[in-house]
Amino acid sequence: MILLHSHTNWGIVIWETNMGKKNDVWQGTLALMVLKTLETLGPLHGYGIARRIEQTSGERLLLNYGTLYPALLKLEQEGYITAEWGMSENNRKAKFYRLTRAGHGRLKTEAREWEETAGIIARFFAPEEEV
Numbered sequence: 447m448i449l450l451h452s453h454t455n456w457g458i459v460i461w462e463t464n465m466g467k468k469n470d471v472w473q474g475t476l477a478l479m480v481l482k483t484l485e486t487l488g489p490l491h492g493y494g495i496a497r498r499i500e501q502t503s504g505e506r507l508l509l510n511y512g513t514l515y516p517a518l519l520k521l522e523q524e525g526y527i528t529a530e531w532g533m534s535e536n537n538r539k540a541k542f543y544r545l546t547r548a549g550h551g552r553l554k555t556e557a558r559e560w561e562e563t564a565g566i567i568a569r570f571f572a573p574e575e576e577v
Contacts, residue, residue: 491540
């Protein structure tokens with residue numbers, strides 16, 4: 447399991463594992479996971495978003511809420527998500543986040559760019575084809 451703590455360092459987010467090992471993850475990866483989660487499940491509160499990301503990762507990621515909530519605030523300020531207060535399943539007041547039209551567009555763009563980047567990196571690990 448990896449415990450995610452973010453520290454911005456030259457445009458890259460550094461994630462620290464629970465074993466003290468640090469992994470570099472491109473900035474925006476958490477935002478992409480949040481946007482995709484909201485697209486898939488619809489409006490959710492922060493705890494629900496965190497749990498879904500943890501479940502989707504096969505419990506290999508454990509989100510630090512000090513990392514998640516600033517990311518949610520930034521996405522809200524950028525207009526990619528909106529938030530409104532409601533009641534959680536436990537009858538507690540909770541802020542529910544929803545993807546906006548701009549958020550759908552950003553997700554589409556980010557997903558396409560992520561796939562292109564992953565394809566480029568994959569070429570470095572694939573055997574060269576004969577010409």
